[in-house]
Amino acid sequence: GAGVSQSPRYKVAKRGQDVALRCDPISGHVSLFWYQQALGQGPEFLTYFQNEAQLDKSGLPSDRFFAERPEGSVSTLKIQRTQQEDSAVYLCASSLDGGINCTFGSGTRLTVV
Amino acid sequence: QQPVQSPQAVILREGEDAVINCSSSKALYSVHWYRQKHGEAPVFLMILLKGGEQKGHEKISASFNEKKQQSSLYLTASQLSYSGTYFCGTGGGATNKLIFGTGTLLAVQP
Numbered sequence: 001g002a003g004v005s006q007s008p009r010y011k012v013a014k015r016g017q018d019v020a021l022r023c024d025p026i027s028g029h030v031s032l033f034w035y036q037q038a039l040g041q042g043p044e045f046l047t048y049f050q051n052e053a054q055l056d057k058s059g060l061p062s063d064r065f066f067a068e069r070p071e072g073s074v075s076t077l078k079i080q081r082t083q084q085e086d087s088a089v090y091l092c093a094s095s096l097d098g099g100i101n102c103t104f105g106s107g108t109r110l111t112v113v
Numbered sequence: 114q115q116p117v118q119s120p121q122a123v124i125l126r127e128g129e130d131a132v133i134n135c136s137s138s139k140a141l142y143s144v145h146w147y148r149q150k151h152g153e154a155p156v157f158l159m160i161l162l163k164g165g166e167q168k169g170h171e172k173i174s175a176s177f178n179e180k181k182q183q184s185s186l187y188l189t190a191s192q193l194s195y196s197g198t199y200f201c202g203t204g205g206g207a208t209n210k211l212i213f214g215t216g217t218l219l220a221v222q223p
Binding site: 004031033035040041042043044045048056059091098099100101102103104105106107 | 154
């Protein structure tokens, strides 16, 4: 597609529920990033893929967070047993190679109630 | 160590100029500038890779002082479309991740 597509656009989850957020990067983009953006804050790095390899997951806040990109294109961010502090916008970004000129998706706004 | 941006917020009249600063406590290898409108995705503006480099994008330019670990974004003759939150992102290293700054909210009024 023309841009980075994320779904769902909005997700409301009950505390303790598992959620899965999807990212469709721009076709051919090797690098894929997940960021978490709390209200009024800048995006914070979660994890980075180069093709299907997860090269950096240092930003994942806990072992409840898991990300995959099995075929080097679509990526899924999964959050298990959601907590209220997980409420945020989750942004996906992709680039042709590396972190230069990343294109961001519009994000998934997760609200945990 | 999140880069610190200043000012936190600025209100301009159309046609006025503004400067947004980004300071890091760590050595900078690259500085990326993004603009984000409310409820939308951050949009890439430019990247600076070398010390002292200046780049331009329409009426928006930026400088990068590697020694001072600072970057500044210059907006000249501001337009209504410039409104949004501006973030600097510092990059470098093997994983290409960006560490975003604290953000500067810019509002341009008619």
